[in-house]
Amino acid sequence: MKHRQYKNPVGVGKYTGLLLISPFIAGFILFTLYPFVCSFVLGMTDYRSAGTPKFIGLDNYKTMLSSESFRKALSVTLKYAAILVPLKLIVSLLTALLLNLEIKGIGFFRTAFYIPSILGANLAVVIMWQYLFTADGLVNQFLELFGASPVSWYGDPDASIYIIIMHRLWEFGSTMVIFLAALRDIPRELYDAAKVDGCGYIRSFFSITLPQIKKVIFINLILQTISALQEFNAPYMITGGGPLRSTYTVGMLIYDEMFKYSEAGYANAVSWILFAVIAIAVGLMYLVTGRRERNGS
Amino acid sequence: MKKLPVYLIMILLSAVMLYPLLWLLGASFKSNREIFSSVWFIPKSINFDIWKNAWKTVTPYTMGHYFANTFMIIIPKTIFAVTSSVLVAYGFSRFNFPLKRFFSALLVIGMLMPAIVKVMPMFLFWRDTKLLDTYVPLVFPALLAEEGMFVFILIRFFDSVPREFDEAARLDGCGTMKTLFLVLLPCIKPAVTSIAVFTFLWTMNDFLNPLIIIQSVEKYPLSLALRLSVDSTGQSYEQCRIIAVSVIGLIPSIAVFALAQKKFVSGITAGGLSG
Numbered sequence: 001m002k003h004r005q006y007k008n009p010v011g012v013g014k015y016t017g018l019l020l021i022s023p024f025i026a027g028f029i030l031f032t033l034y035p036f037v038c039s040f041v042l043g044m045t046d047y048r049s050a051g052t053p054k055f056i057g058l059d060n061y062k063t064m065l066s067s068e069s070f071r072k073a074l075s076v077t078l079k080y081a082a083i084l085v086p087l088k089l090i091v092s093l094l095t096a097l098l099l100n101l102e103i104k105g106i107g108f109f110r111t112a113f114y115i116p117s118i119l120g121a122n123l124a125v126v127i128m129w130q131y132l133f134t135a136d137g138l139v140n141q142f143l144e145l146f147g148a149s150p151v152s153w154y155g156d157p158d159a160s161i162y163i164i165i166m167h168r169l170w171e172f173g174s175t176m177v178i179f180l181a182a183l184r185d186i187p188r189e190l191y192d193a194a195k196v197d198g199c200g201y202i203r204s205f206f207s208i209t210l211p212q213i214k215k216v217i218f219i220n221l222i223l224q225t226i227s228a229l230q231e232f233n234a235p236y237m238i239t240g241g242g243p244l245r246s247t248y249t250v251g252m253l254i255y256d257e258m259f260k261y262s263e264a265g266y267a268n269a270v271s272w273i274l275f276a277v278i279a280i281a282v283g284l285m286y287l288v289t290g291r292r293e294r295n296g297s
Numbered sequence: 298m299k300k301l302p303v304y305l306i307m308i309l310l311s312a313v314m315l316y317p318l319l320w321l322l323g324a325s326f327k328s329n330r331e332i333f334s335s336v337w338f339i340p341k342s343i344n345f346d347i348w349k350n351a352w353k354t355v356t357p358y359t360m361g362h363y364f365a366n367t368f369m370i371i372i373p374k375t376i377f378a379v380t381s382s383v384l385v386a387y388g389f390s391r392f393n394f395p396l397k398r399f400f401s402a403l404l405v406i407g408m409l410m411p412a413i414v415k416v417m418p419m420f421l422f423w424r425d426t427k428l429l430d431t432y433v434p435l436v437f438p439a440l441l442a443e444e445g446m447f448v449f450i451l452i453r454f455f456d457s458v459p460r461e462f463d464e465a466a467r468l469d470g471c472g473t474m475k476t477l478f479l480v481l482l483p484c485i486k487p488a489v490t491s492i493a494v495f496t497f498l499w500t501m502n503d504f505l506n507p508l509i510i511i512q513s514v515e516k517y518p519l520s521l522a523l524r525l526s527v528d529s530t531g532q533s534y535e536q537c538r539i540i541a542v543s544v545i546g547l548i549p550s551i552a553v554f555a556l557a558q559k560k561f562v563s564g565i566t567a568g569g570l571s572g
Contacts (some may be wrong), residue, residue, distance in 0.1 A: 008393050009467050016473055017392025018397060021400060024385040024448065027441025032407045033416035042418070087319055095310065098303055104309075111558060112311040119318070119550055121502040123520045124543030126529060128321045136333040145336060170314065222409070230413045233504055237524070251413055258417050261511070271414045278411050 036275075043269035048262050060269035072245050072272065073253040074277070076161070080249065081228035081281075084165050088224055089217065092172045096179035097209075110180070117173035126167070126237045133163050133238075154239065157246035164234045164247055175220050182216040183209070218289050222282050229278050250274045304399045325351075325544040329537050355526055356514055360545055363522040367549075369434050370518055371500045377439035378447060378496045379489060386451030387477050391463065408445040420509050430512045435503075441494070447492045454488040455481065489498035494557045501550045519546045 008014065043060055045053035064070045095113060099106055119125050132138045133153040140150035140172035153159050186209065194204040232251030235241055248269065257267035299541055316338070323338035325348065331341060352360045387393070387399065423434040442448055466476040482489065504520045511517060517525065527540045 009463065012392065017388045017394035017397070020388025020473075021385045021394075021491050023381045023440065024404065024442040025400065027381075027384070027438065027440070027443050028403055028407055030441065031415065031419070031443055032410055033439055035415040036410065038418035038421070039414050042421075078471075085342060098306065101300065101303060103300055103303055103307070109307050109311060112314050115318070115554070116314055118498050118500075121499075121504075122547060122550060123502070123504050123523045124546045125318075125321070127315060127523065127539060127543050131324075131332075131540070132317060133433060138317070138336060141333075141336045170317075173314075180396065209341060226409065226411055230411050232413065237504075254413060254416075258420075263419070264417060268417055271417065275411055275414050282409065 021090070038270055039268045041263055041271045045069050045265040047265035047268075053265065056265070060266045061273070062079070063266065064269060064273060065119060069245070069248075070250075070253065073248050073250045076245070076247065077229055077231065077249045077251070077274075078277075079163065080161055080247075081225060082101035083161075083222065084168055084228050085224045087165070088169055088172050088175060089194075089220055091169065092175035092220070093179050093217070095172070097182055098206075099176075099180055100183045110177070112178055117171040117175075119231065120167065120171035123237065126234060129163070129167050129234075130238045155243055157244045160239050160246045162242060163238055167234050167238065168228070168231075175224065178216060178220055179213065182213040186212045214289075221285060225281055225285070228280055229274065229281065310331075321540060321547075322436055322544055324537065326535060326539040329535070332536055332540070339355055347537050347541045348545065351526075351538050351545060352541070354522065356522070356524050357524075358515070360519075360522070360542070362515075363517055363519045366516060366548070367501065367518040370432050371497055374436045374439045374500055375493050375496045377436065378444060380439055380493060381442040382444065382451055383477075383482070383489065386448045387481070389448070390452050390455035404445050404448060408449070416505065416509065423510060429510060430516065431510075434510045435500075441518055447495070450491065451485065451488055454485040458484045487556075490498040494499075494553060497553050498550055522546075 003250055008016070041200050042053060044055060044057055046056045046059070047053040099110060099113075103109075116125075133140075135150065135152065135154075137153075139153070151159050153163050190208050190212075194208055199207070222292060230251050231249045232255060235247045235249055236252055236255070238248040239250050249272075252268050254271050254274070257263045320338040323340050324332045326340040326343050326345075326346075354360055354363075389397075389404075419434070420429075423429050428434055462480050462484070463476050466480040471479060499556060501519065503518075504524075507518050507521050508524075514525065523539075523542055523546050524537055
């Protein structure tokens with residue numbers, strides 16, 4: 001974030017700004033710092049919700065490493081994120097590029113693509129999604145209409161994850177509008193100059209558009225990765241984690257350990273591991289894109 | 298004519314995006330059998346009895362009760378979120394203060410922290426402060442600018458308003474707050490609308506927080522009431538009733554989005570995250 005350096009207005013002390021942002025400081029301490037520290041400490045205890053926490057060091061982490069259900073949940077979550085995130089970014093970017101072609105009716109299309117992203121997380125729509133994929137649901141009805149054989153979405157462990165992936169992909173609108181805003185910010189003169197030099201669409205996409213929106217792609221990549229790795233709502237409501245735990249994410253594991261089995265200590269340890277996985281993923285992306293930037297320029 | 302393929306793609310994609318929602322609306326008037334036997338969304342006959350039944354719900358309360366509960370959360374939350382994020386963004390955009398870079402970094406870090414780690418400690422916190430099963434845990438965080446994204450968007454909007462506006466206001470004798478309310482706020486109205494609409498929609502969608510915090514059915518917001526209707530009617534029967542409940546539950550979000558659509562979409566497109 002860049003802040004232009006200006007002097008404070010005459011008569012305004014250096015603490016006025018601090019006073020204005022004080023709600024944020026208090027909120028950060030109470031709702032970010034405190035829960036993160038608390039979670040870390042609880043992760044090293046044996047803590048059933050009713051009793052008192054007992055310090056057991058790294059035992060929770062050892063249990064986790066040897067736990068089949070944790071490994072399965074982690075691999076499901078990683079697979080889910082690895083498929084969903086690139087797919088969603090590509091669809092969002094391609095749609096934004098098409099919308100940016102100055103076609104008529106852009107307002108309608110933009111709204112049509114955006115609506116699922118704001119209603120999609122609503123439980124009502126999540127429930128609808130569940131019905132779309134039943135044996136005789138809309139999706140299978142359409143498949144039969146086009147002569148394809150229906151899929152047993154809830155019975156096939158290889159198919160079930162795609163119910164969730166398609167649900168989240170359907171919500172690509174929020175990512176698309178961010179891309180659209182970035183595309184609008186690219187100075188037109190760059191394209192005009194490229195045209196004069198004889199560049200086609202593809203060429204100017206790779207040598208103008210992509211470098212100009214690199215930063216926004218990175219932001220979207222990080223935001224989508226963070227939210228995909230925490231997936232809870234959709235599998236919880238749509239598939240319940242099944243069949244054979246093929247959609248049972250780490251987010252669901254944490255919820256169950258905490259609220260179903262009252263294993264607060266273990267649940268906190270798992271959530272710290274998830275936090276570490278997210279941090280590593282984001283860190284890797286930062287390193288990879290950073291290196292490319294250095295080499296490129 | 299060169300753009301014909303583009304239009305075809307756009308129209309096809311719009312159909313994929315919107316058809317499930319149209320289907321949902323149509324299905325809320327259909328019988329169970331019709332729902333799963335036809336891909337066409339328009340019902341053969343309009344049967345409002347399903348809606349009437351759905352409104353009554355399977356609990357002692359009507360949908361009206363759950364709507365009222367939801368608004369008791371949403372209205373204060375929206376006011377708090379807008380007020381606190383505007384003040385914080387104003388501070389970041391217009392003033393110098395000690396450790397400003399440090400706090401800017403915290404703002405970004407806060408946005409990148411995965412929410413799932415916070416769920417349990419906050420549950421224990423609200424349990425120990427005896428505030429479980431009240432709306433305080435759902436509303437109070439908004440007062441402390443909990444949503445870093447909002448602050449981020451507002452900072453961008455504040456930054457786009459020329460400094461000369463503030464200086465002119467100061468020369469006319471406006472203080473810090475008067476400058477904000479009389480001069481700057483009118484300039485960033487689209488962003489403020491966006492934030493209010495986002496708070497509304499996200500709170501309507503919020504499921505995990507109420508699920509953990511609210512225990513008595515009497516206090517359930519719409520999302521939990523909806524889940525209850527799924528759990529208690531069973532999976533195989535009465536899908537039509539559940540779908541009707543879903544459609545009724547979506548009405549506020551659709552209405553707010555439709556009303557604010559123009560300002561809202563232009564607000565996010567202009568504000569975005571670019572830069």
